[in-house]
Amino acid sequence: MAVPKTAALPLGYAPAGPPPIAATATKKRGGRIGACSAVSAPARSDSEPTALDCDRFSRDPVPATTMYIGHFAPALAASAATPDAPRLGTLFVAAQLVDLAFFAFVIMGVENMRVVPGIIAMNPMDLYHMPYTHSLLGATLWGLGFGLAVLAVTRNLTAGIWAAVVVASHWLLDLLVHRPDLTLDGGPQKLGLGLWDYPLLAIPLELALIGLGFWLFLRNSRGPVGPPLILVAVMLLFQAVNWFAPQPEEMSIALPLVALLSYAILVALARWVGTTRRHRRAAGLAMARYRR
């Protein structure tokens, strides 16, 4: 459901104040928004603290992050599509580049999130200010930049295009599951179909996506099956923690740090898996040469 459009705002400008749903969700449970609700809905001015500034020093343990393993399905599918696709580790970075940038920006105070228990069924994250990473324009630009970087390194246009497509796919997948907190260009109109409010739909969808991705990957590559199985097991473990562990009740710096660490682990594992398997067309070519 879209928030009614008001006057157009420039990219990067957050409308002052939180979406009304946040306050409602918090009030219902009688809780607080973050560690100091009075300033947790910041207007973007240099003098005012951000939500993270406000909550930065909270020391509460943070057992879960907002990870979403379905994002890696396009990376696996791209790797399956052509031997010219970037390596699997690079594609895993592409799949979550937008979130990597988001969590880094949260730590820097450039973009903002906070914890609002009950805001949506499957996690308590109110991602209320992310114009540079989770706007369609922003995600497209991140994709273009990453695609150009891959093109510069590999000198392979196909690799660059797949890298860019996988980065941009992040926004479309987020559109399915997020509550309306995404934008087209950082403006006030918020988009999101909110599947995270329907666990019985969202969980099977995510498992189906990642299952399809791994099926394509295994079908179109040759090599030992152990490494991809280890990768999928770790991904499912992380996702299970995300879904079923107690949710954080307050924002803290640990939350984006844990998210970045978990992505780093998955990227390292994917990089390793990529070294153990070859695309079936590349493997066939190598075998033909060997026979000659």
Ligand SMILES: [Zn+2]
């Ligand atoms: Zn995202």
